[in-house]
Amino acid sequence: MKVFTLISAALSIVLTGCSMKNRTDEIPAVSNFELPRYMGTWYEIARYPHSFEKGLHYVTADYSVRSDGKIRVLNRGVNEKGKVRVAEGVAVPNGKPGTGELKVSFFRPFYGAYRVIYLSPDYDLAIVTSSTKDYLWILSRRKQLTEKEKTLCLEKLAEWGFDPAKLIMVDQN
Secondary structure: OHHHHHHHHHHHHHOOOOOOOOEOOOOOOOOOOOHHHHOEEEEEEEEOOOHHHOOOEEEEEEEEEOOOOOEEEEEEEEOOOOOEEEEEEEEEEOOOOOOOEEEEEEEOOEEEEEEEEEEOOOOOEEEEEOOEOOOEEEEEOOOOOOHHHHHHHHHHHHHOOOOHHHOEEOOOO
């Protein structure tokens, strides 16, 4: 568990967006974002490769409101040896109210950008990035996407300048 926590901490540092290369500023975060509707469990359908998630399957992210009003982020995954890896972090809204932008930290005081750039009207499918195009996740409330949803995601990613060929499809079965 400590290794996954340390790796998640590295994510927070990396996602701070210090690099000007591959910025996502031109891709607007979703508007009319309702944070309470975003709470709950999300299944990681696909991601760009990262050392902190290398070899993880059955990855989920659980979001819930803490007693202090901040958001608890609980990431879980199973490594190739069958061991569950867990990382707990905290998130706070960032940017204008109603915008799908958060700051997430697994290693305080360092926060990284968490930008929801696509969200289905029913809050069932999301595309998330950071402040650079080096980080990308496709999340769903269900373990599998329909072909129509896959096509939609791939088209949007290509339109925004992401390379869909870099995606790792996450085993959720």
